[in-house]
Structure formats: structure tokens, C-alpha cells
Amino acid sequence: MALTVELALQLLQIGMVVAIAPLIMGITRKVRARLLRRRGPPLVQPYLDLWKLMHKEVVVAPNASWVYRRAPYVVFAATWVAAGLVPTYATGLLFSWSADLIAVIALLGTARFALALAGMDVGTAFGGLGSSREMMIASLAEPAMLLISFAVALIAGTTQLSAIAALFSTGDVGVRVSLGLALLALIVVGIAENARIPIDNPATHLELTMVHEAMILEYSGRHLAMIEAAAQLKLVLYFSLVACLFAPFGMAVGGDQSALALGIGIVTFLGKLAVFAVLLPIAETTVAKMRVFRYPAFVGSAFAAAALAVFLRFVSRGF
Amino acid sequence: MAEDRISALLADALTVVALRPWPRYEVDTTAFEAIAQALGDGEREMLALWADTGMVHMALRRIGEAPCVVSTAVIDGRFPSVGCRHAPAIRPERAIRDLYGYEPVGAPDLRPWLDHGAWTLAHPLGSRGQAVPRDPADYDMLPVVGEGLHQIPVGPVHAGIIEPGHFRFTANGETVVRLEERLGYVHKGIDVLTTNVPVEQAAKVVARVSGDSTVAASFAYALAVEAALGIEVPRRAAVIRGVMAELERLANHFGDIGAICNDAAFAIMLAHCGIYRERILAASAAVFAHRLMMDTIVPGGVTTNVTAEGARLIAAALDEISPAFDEIVRLYEDTPSIQDRTCGTGHLAADLAVRFAAGGPVGRASARDFDARRDLAYAPYAGRDFEVPVLTAGDVDARVQIRIREVAASMKMIREWLRALPVGPILAPVPDAVAPCEGIAVTEAFRGDLLVWLRLLPGRKVARCHVRDASWFQWPLLEAAIEGNIVADFPLCNKSFNCSYSGHDL
Numbered sequence: 071m072a073l074t075v076e077l078a079l080q081l082l083q084i085g086m087v088v089a090i091a092p093l094i095m096g097i098t099r100k101v102r103a104r105l106l107r108r109r110g111p112p113l114v115q116p117y118l119d120l121w122k123l124m125h126k127e128v129v130v131a132p133n134a135s136w137v138y139r140r141a142p143y144v145v146f147a148a149t150w151v152a153a154g155l156v157p158t159y160a161t162g163l164l165f166s167w168s169a170d171l172i173a174v175i176a177l178l179g180t181a182r183f184a185l186a187l188a189g190m191d192v193g194t195a196f197g198g199l200g201s202s203r204e205m206m207i208a209s210l211a212e213p214a215m216l217l218i219s220f221a222v223a224l225i226a227g228t229t230q231l232s233a234i235a236a237l238f239s240t241g242d243v244g245v246r247v248s249l250g251l252a253l254l255a256l257i258v259v260g261i262a263e264n265a266r267i268p269i270d271n272p273a274t275h276l277e278l279t280m281v282h283e284a285m286i287l288e289y290s291g292r293h294l295a296m297i298e299a300a301a302q303l304k305l306v307l308y309f310s311l312v313a314c315l316f317a318p319f320g321m322a323v324g325g326d327q328s329a330l331a332l333g334i335g336i337v338t339f340l341g342k343l344a345v346f347a348v349l350l351p352i353a354e355t356t357v358a359k360m361r362v363f364r365y366p367a368f369v370g371s372a373f374a375a376a377a378l379a380v381f382l383r384f385v386s387r388g389f
Numbered sequence: 390m391a392e393d394r395i396s397a398l399l400a401d402a403l404t405v406v407a408l409r410p411w412p413r414y415e416v417d418t419t420a421f422e423a424i425a426q427a428l429g430d431g432e433r434e435m436l437a438l439w440a441d442t443g444m445v446h447m448a449l450r451r452i453g454e455a456p457c458v459v460s461t462a463v464i465d466g467r468f469p470s471v472g473c474r475h476a477p478a479i480r481p482e483r484a485i486r487d488l489y490g491y492e493p494v495g496a497p498d499l500r501p502w503l504d505h506g507a508w509t510l511a512h513p514l515g516s517r518g519q520a521v522p523r524d525p526a527d528y529d530m531l532p533v534v535g536e537g538l539h540q541i542p543v544g545p546v547h548a549g550i551i552e553p554g555h556f557r558f559t560a561n562g563e564t565v566v567r568l569e570e571r572l573g574y575v576h577k578g579i580d581v582l583t584t585n586v587p588v589e590q591a592a593k594v595v596a597r598v599s600g601d602s603t604v605a606a607s608f609a610y611a612l613a614v615e616a617a618l619g620i621e622v623p624r625r626a627a628v629i630r631g632v633m634a635e636l637e638r639l640a641n642h643f644g645d646i647g648a649i650c651n652d653a654a655f656a657i658m659l660a661h662c663g664i665y666r667e668r669i670l671a672a673s674a675a676v677f678a679h680r681l682m683m684d685t686i687v688p689g690g691v692t693t694n695v696t697a698e699g700a701r702l703i704a705a706a707l708d709e710i711s712p713a714f715d716e717i718v719r720l721y722e723d724t725p726s727i728q729d730r731t732c733g734t735g736h737l738a739a740d741l742a743v744r745f746a747a748g749g750p751v752g753r754a755s756a757r758d759f760d761a762r763r764d765l766a767y768a769p770y771a772g773r774d775f776e777v778p779v780l781t782a783g784d785v786d787a788r789v790q791i792r793i794r795e796v797a798a799s800m801k802m803i804r805e806w807l808r809a810l811p812v813g814p815i816l817a818p819v820p821d822a823v824a825p826c827e828g829i830a831v832t833e834a835f836r837g838d839l840l841v842w843l844r845l846l847p848g849r850k851v852a853r854c855h856v857r858d859a860s861w862f863q864w865p866l867l868e869a870a871i872e873g874n875i876v877a878d879f880p881l882c883n884k885s886f887n888c889s890y891s892g893h894d895l
Contacts, residue, residue: 102656105657106657106659106660107661195539195541195543199876268654273656274654275547275548276548276880277543277548278879279652356657356724357724358650358655358726358727359726359730361875361877361878362563362876362877364729
């Protein structure tokens with residue numbers, strides 16, 4: 071009986087992230103549209119788009135290999151698993167032992183690898199351009215992300231997200247300089263990984279400036295739906311990562327599986343996501359996209375901040 | 390003015406009196422070659438190069454002088470190439486070759502330009518023979534040799550809703566080594582459509598060469614007809630034309646400023662500039678019954694009067710936009726991230742701007758101090774004092790800044806005109822030509838100088854008409870401006886030039 075409940079709670083989290091991901095994307099688009107004095111699409115538009123894409127014909131280049139056809143599913147699966155592992159409304163769920171920060175990074179890396187391969191598969195100029203830019207960004211963002219996890223792990227003594235969230239939610243850790251630096255780094259990495267302004271422009275129609283969009287330019291139908299859904303999931307993943315590491319309040323911790331605690335957990339989680347989804351486009355509206363060759367400086371600052379966070383921990387336990 | 394080689398060559402040339410207001414000289418092949426050579430040496434600027442049945446014409450200008458037209462007869466379907474001596478002439482010559490079948494002797498580039506192989510008629514203005522169908526995709530791009538180079542073909546169909554054009558980038562990683570354009574996808578046969586047609590019909594065709602410059606094109610066409618027939622336009626009509634031309638400039642500059650920033654993902658500028666553009670278009674629609682004011686300027690004057698109410702409406706729209714626009718300009722100037730993208734990007738060297746006689750914001754941002762409204766003055770600009778901004782930086786930011794300053798100058802001019810609109814009629818009668826006569830005129834469109842040449846026949850007919858958009862001499866410069874920039878900066882450079890596809894492909 072207990073196992074059934076545990077499993078149900080875990081599945082609830084896995085199902086919830088995939089269910090709300092389009093809505094979160096819808097909120098960011100709506101807020102951005104309002105900031106640009108447009109009415110904007112309805113909040114449920116991303117759901118409708120996915121539905122539409124699922125029912126459209128798939129057009130595949132004649133020279134596409136199996137990599138091109140399988141990649142969207144690999145991308146979606148890897149991203150979904152990663153997003154389903156990050157603690158959202160409660161810690162200590164059934165699969166929490168596997169919710170390791172490094173595992174999450176590896177899963178996202180797998181998804182990116184598959185997508186970059188698929189981008190180059192049909193041999194169009196834009197696919198190759200997008201893949202090369204994506205890999206350049208990844209080569210900067212992934213080390214930064216690993217350092218962020220080390221900075222956090224040095225405080226919590228583990229890389230298990232569930233355990234970290236449980237520890238941080240107690241308030242014993244307090245305000246720390248190293249955590250502040252890690253948060254800063256995580257935000258920068260999140261912007262780069264999710265192809266947001268100033269790294270990439272998700273709304274652009276300019277083939278030559280695209281990164282993420284250039285890789286998937288050839289995709290259509292259900293393949294595109296998979297990739298779009300994965301992109302939405304990735305945004306939710308980063309939002310929940312920030313929430314669980316740096317704002318773990320409201321989560322049901324310590325195996326408290328009462329309906330009240332879980333309910334509070336879910337409501338606060340959704341509230342946090344909504345707040346992030348509003349803050350992101352506000353920040354995006356105030357800046358222009360940066361030059362491609364400025365990416366190393368921008369994402370490199372995340373690496374520097376994360377490295378500083380790790381070093382500070384070695385200097386003094388107080389940081 | 391000191392005598393130069395071209396003046397000496399033209400001194401004993403035969404003057405054709407039919408063209409007004411500029412002189413037209415007919416020279417033989419040898420003199421034409423010598424003039425082309427002097428042109429290549431930088432003695433004059435070439436304003437246009439076009440053909441006519443059995444003739445090739447070239448409009449030349451020396452700074453501070455009225456321009457002139459030099460013509461030479463096409464002998465055995467051949468004429469001396471200007472392009473081999475003066476690079477800006479290469480594309481016009483290729484167009485002449487496609488349309489008329491005249492061979493530019495010694496031309497460095499004989500690839501088709503406008504004719505992509507899909508026409509049913511070969512040389513539609515020349516032999517009009519049956520065309521041999523070719524594969525439109527079969528086109529020899531210029532070879533680029535080097536280690537580690539790769540090509541990126543872009544277009545003609547683009548991901549955004551823009552006009553068609555093909556761009557072939559040769560890049561080394563992200564750095565552009567060479568850009569080659571291929572245009573002509575929106576060829577509409579304007580030259581054929583304006584051959585042997587009534588004056589009114591040609592006016593409609595010219596107004597539709599490029600919708601965003603319809604006022605400037607109609608303006609130039611009307612001026613050319615009026616010059617040919619010696620018509621004096623009523624004072625009130627001239628001022629109303631000026632108001633329309635400046636409203637068109639405002640609307641397009643707002644659109645451009647916003648769109649340039651949007652290409653750097655700074656969408657807030659586009660959002661606000663889009664509103665200003667819409668206000669101008671709405672005011673135009675209310676006063677002139679057409680958002681783009683199409684067909685409102687006709688030979689002899691204008692078709693729509695500006696009432697006191699209409700003048701108030703336009704002034705109110707300007708009063709509303711002006712302070713808000715100042716604020717958005719401050720936002721542009723005070724945001725480091727957008728400045729970082731525009732400053733230093735897409736640098737166009739001043740000597741190239743002069744060599745290609747680049748008009749409009751493209752030329753003025755690269756130190757070429759030329760504005761047709763001032764330097765080839767026509768009513769209602771003649772004798773007026775207005776600011777012509779000139780910058781030397783030559784980058785995307787300079788081209789934005791030129792537009793920003795022109796917005797202010799245009800607003801000032803419109804306000805002054807509306808405050809003291811002359812009274813009187815708005816349309817003068819257009820007499821019929823008693824003998825074949827020619828007219829030529831240049832107006833300053835928002836992109837730059839727009840030239841119209843035409844020949845009228847008795848019976849209210851246009852025998853031939855040629856429209857030359859500023860883009861003809863700006864497109865080649867874009868190829869130069871992008872060199873050494875990164876691939877991802879091309880949209881920004883391209884939008885800061887904002888050359889017309891439709892106006893160029895004719």
C-alpha cells in the first residue's frame with residue numbers, strides 16, 4: 071500500500087511537470103507580449119500548438135538518417151526524465167535517490183547531443199550552424215553547471231537534490247555568499263541553456279541569428295512537437311531547479327505525506343513557477359541579444375561565479 | 390568649376406534639346422568609352438544607366454552642378470561597357486542585357502541578372518524572341534577559394550515575411566569572407582508595362598514599383614512629366630506633395646528604426662516605433678484616403694486637398710508622437726546591449742559610398758553629403774533650409790542615427806508647411822505633347838534618390854519610362870559592408886540598409 075502511494079506521488083510529479091510545461095511557456099509569451107504592448111496569444115496556445123503539430127504530416131528530407139527520426143524522442147525522453155527527477159513539491163519521493171544533480175546534467179547533455187547530431191544530419195547549412203553554436207554554448211555552460219553542483223554539494227554534503235532541498239528548507243544553512251554566487255551562475259546557465267535573450271531569441275525569424283531554432287529548422291509535425299515539448303520541459307526543469315535549491319520553502323519535507331503538506335507543496339511550487347515565468351520576460355525585454363562572440367564572456371561569468379563559490383567554501387566554512 | 394575631361398568631351402558633343410531640365414548629349418562610342426573611363430577615375434557620380442530602343446543613356450552629376458545625360462547609339466546590338474571601368478554600372482548593364490539584348494562590350498560580368506530563365510520572351514524590350522528555358526537555379530556564383538571556407542545559401546524564400554532574394558555567404562566559421570547577392574525574383578516588367586501606354590496608366594504602374602516608396606516614385610514621375618511638358622505646378626499642390634513625401638519618410642523611418650533594433654532582439658523598440666508608424670499611416674489614411682497615399686500625386690498636382698481639419702489631424706499626430714519618440718531614442722542610446730550590437734557593425738567605407746553614389750541614410754551615414762531635396766532641389770524644397778544629417782562612422786548605429794535625425798527634420802518641415810498652406814488650386818491642366826519630348830527628375834525617397842526618366846509622345850502617351858530606385862547602388866555596398874562581420878550580424882546590417890527588392894527588380 072505504502073509503495074503504491076509512493077509511486078503515485080512520484081508519478082504525480084512526473085506527470086505534473088509535463089502537463090504544466092506548455093502553460094509556463096504560455097505565461098512567458100503572454101507577459102512578453104503585454105510588455106511589448108501586444109495582446110499576445112492565449113495562455114493555452116502552446117497546448118494548441120502541440121496538438122496541431124501532433125496531427126500534422128511529418129516532412130522528412132530524403133537524405134535524413136535514423137538519427138534524424140529518433141532524435142526528437144531521445145530529446146524529449148531525456149528532458150522529461152530529468153525534469154521528473156528534480157524535486158518539485160516534496161522531497162524524499164520514491165525515485166529521489168536517483169535525483170542526482172550530476173545525473174540531471176548528464177541527461178540534459180544527452181538530449182543536447184542528440185539534437186546537435188540531428189541538426190547536422192540532413193546537411194543543411196543552418197542545421198550545422200545551429201549545432202556548432204549550440205555546442206559552443208554547451209562547452210561553456212556545462213562546466214559552469216558542474217561547478218554549481220559542486221558548490222551546492224560542498225555545503226549539503228551530497229549531490230542528491232532531494233537531500234539538498236530538505237537541508238536547505240530547514241533554514242539552518244542560512245544566507246551564504248557561495249550560494250548567492252551559485253544562484254547567479256545558475257540563472258546565467260539557465261538563460262543560455264533555454265535559448266533565451268540575450269543568448270538566443272526564441273521568437274526570431276532570422277535564420278542566420280538562430281541557435282536552437284536553426285537546429286530544428288527542418289523538423290515538422292510530431293517530431294517538432296516532441297522538440298517543442300522538450301524545450302518547454304527544460305524551462306520548467308530550470309525553474310524547479312532554482313526553486314528547489316534556492317527557494318525550497320513550502321515543500322513537503324521529511325516524508326510528510328499528509329494531504330495538507332502535499333497540497334501546500336503543489337500550490338507553492340506552481341506559484342514559484344508562475345513568478346519565474348513572469349520575471350523571465352521582464353528581464354528579456356530590457357536587453358538586446360548579444361553578439362555570438364560575446365557568449366564566452368557571458369556564460370564564462372557563470373563559470374567564474376560558480377568557481378568562486380567553490381573556492382570560498384575551501385577558504386572558510388562560513389561562506 | 391574647373392574643366393575636367395568629361396566637360397571637354399561634352400563641349401563638342403551634340404546636344405539633344407528634347408530632354409528637360411538637364412542637358413542630354415549624344416556621343417559616339419569612342420567618346421562614351423572615354424567618359425566611362427573618366428567616370429571610373431572619379432570625375433563624376435553616376436546617377437543611372439539605362440537603355441532605350443537603340444540607345445544607352447547614362448546620367449552623370451558633378452558636385453555643385455546640374456546633372457547631365459550622356460547617350461550613345463547601340464551599334465549592331467553592342468555598346469561600350471561602363472561596368473569594366475566603373476563598377477556601379479555592372480548590374481545596370483546586366484539588366485540592360487537581359488531586357489534589350491544589347492551586349493556591353495568588355496563587360497566584366499555577363500551572367501543574367503533579372504532574367505532567371507523563366508521568361509517566355511527573350512529580351513522583352515528588344516528582339517522579343519522565343520526564350521530558351523533555363524533552370525532558374527542554374528547560376529554560376531562567383532568562386533571563392535580558401536582553406537576552411539564553407540558556404541551558407543540563404544533564400545530566396547526566407548523564414549520571415551520579407552521579399553525574396555538569394556544571399557550566398559562564404560564564411561570561415563562565423564566570419565563572413567564574401568557575400569554574393571542574387572536578385573531579380575520580383576521582376577514585374579515595369580519597363581515593358583510603361584512602354585507605349587497612356588500617361589495616366591504609366592503613373593499607376595510607377596506608383597506600384599515599390600509600395601513603401603509610392604509617394605516618392607509618383608512624385609518623381611510627376612516632376613518628370615511636368616519637366617517634359619513645361620508645366621508649372623500650383624504652389625499649394627507642391628506643398629501638399631512635400632507633406633506627403635515627408636509623411637512617407639516618417640512612416641518608413643519609424644518602421645526601419647524599430648525593425649533594426651528588433652533584429653537584435655530588442656523588440657521594445659519595434660513595439661513603440663510600430664505604433665508611431667501606425668499613427669502616421671492612420672493620419673495619412675484620414676487625410677488622403679489611402680494609408681500609403683498611393684496615386685495621390687499626379688502630373689499637374691495632387692488629387693486630394695488638405696483641409697484645415699486634415700492639417701490639424703496631421704499636426705496632432707506629430708504632437709503625440711514627438712515626445713514619445715524622443716524617449717524611445719533615449720532608450721536606444723542608453724541601452725548598452727543594443728549599442729554593443731549596432732556600433733561598429735557593418736562598416737561601409739566612405740570612398741565606396743562616394744564611388745557608388747550611395748544615396749539616403751546609407752550614403753549619409755558614410756560621410757556622403759548628398760540629399761536630392763537640397764542638392765537637386767525641387768519644389769517645395771527649393772530655397773528651404775532644413776537639416777541634412779551626415780555622419781562619418783558608417784556603421785549600423787550611424788544609419789540608425791541618420792534616420793532618427795531625419796525624423797526630427799521631417800516633422801519640423803511638415804509642421805511649418807501645415808501652418809502656412811498656400812491657397813489656390815491643387816491641379817494644373819496637363820497639355821498634350823506637341824512633339825516627342827523627354828523629362829527627368831530625381832526625388833529623395835526614404836531610401837535615397839529615386840530617378841525617373843521618360844519620353845512622351847503626342848496623344849498623351851509615354852513612349853518609354855525608366856525608374857531607378859536608390860537600391861541599385863546600395864545593394865552592392867551591402868556585400869562590402871558585411872565583409873569581416875559575423876554571419877549572425879547580417880540581418881542587422883541588411884535591415885540598416887533596407888534596400889528594396891521590388892524597387893530594384895522592376
